[in-house]
Amino acid sequence: MIVLKGSAEQFGLPEGSPYVTKTEIQLKMAGLTYTKEPALPMASPKGTIPFIEYDGQVLADSTFIRFHIEQEYGVDLDEGLSPVERATALAVEMMCEHQLIPAAGYFRWLIPANFEKGPAHFFDGMPDGERQAFLSTVQERVRAAMMARGIARHSEPEIVALGVRCMKAIDTLLGDKPYLMRDTPCAADAIVFATLAECMTPFFPSPLRDAAIRFPRLVAYVSRMMDRFYPDFEWDAGVGAAQKAA
Ligand SMILES: N[C@@H](CCC(=O)N[C@@H](CS)C(=O)NCC(=O)O)C(=O)O
Numbered sequence: 001m002i003v004l005k006g007s008a009e010q011f012g013l014p015e016g017s018p019y020v021t022k023t024e025i026q027l028k029m030a031g032l033t034y035t036k037e038p039a040l041p042m043a044s045p046k047g048t049i050p051f052i053e054y055d056g057q058v059l060a061d062s063t064f065i066r067f068h069i070e071q072e073y074g075v076d077l078d079e080g081l082s083p084v085e086r087a088t089a090l091a092v093e094m095m096c097e098h099q100l101i102p103a104a105g106y107f108r109w110l111i112p113a114n115f116e117k118g119p120a121h122f123f124d125g126m127p128d129g130e131r132q133a134f135l136s137t138v139q140e141r142v143r144a145a146m147m148a149r150g151i152a153r154h155s156e157p158e159i160v161a162l163g164v165r166c167m168k169a170i171d172t173l174l175g176d177k178p179y180l181m182r183d184t185p186c187a188a189d190a191i192v193f194a195t196l197a198e199c200m201t202p203f204f205p206s207p208l209r210d211a212a213i214r215f216p217r218l219v220a221y222v223s224r225m226m227d228r229f230y231p232d233f234e235w236d237a238g239v240g241a242a243q244k245a246a
Contacts, residue, residue: 003053005039012203014230019062020050021194030075077187089188096195102151103163104198107206114204193225202238
């Protein structure tokens, strides 16, 4: 039995971490039975979630978990795709992981009001006296990581422009298809969905979210993926409310 170590239902999402969402959906795509337990990144051998435990072993990083799923259980999560479609799907996955998730992460972690209502609660269990100083350290560490990654070197309008460019590319590739490449989801749909849902959740107001929900096909795609992989979760992108407010 596989144990998926991740985050939890939070921030208006069935799973708070986009990378854990990717792995969870890929486990579901492969039809594997798993249980899920909350874990902090520091419990992972790579310092990040997701990681899995199986047969007394631990494996970290969503992509290496995908490789394990495919090799160990003989499944191909891109079954039916041509070599060019596989390459395209990988390019989109990389765009999400290396540009759109960092853009969304910026607004989740470095906008003080969003940090307070969201990630700051990861540390609710700490004694009050220590918590505030720890939160400042966490924010400094996240800002430094986002500087190293590049995203925090840009102004907010520039970050939105980078994110919208990615969303336009996904919207164009998706077109009127139900899923990214074909009529059934492929592996990259897991991270594309996770990324777009992270951008769209009304829990974290931001100009990136305002831009995301102006792509009707992407809004419909997120709802479609949500219905397919998290049928019990009540997803609400808040599009109607945003239109009324505009
Ligand atoms: N390449 C990793 C990235 C995972 C990742 O960055 N996870 C975040 C949560 S969304 C994390 O654990 N961050 C903790 C940190 O960077 O210290 C994967 O695909 O699993």
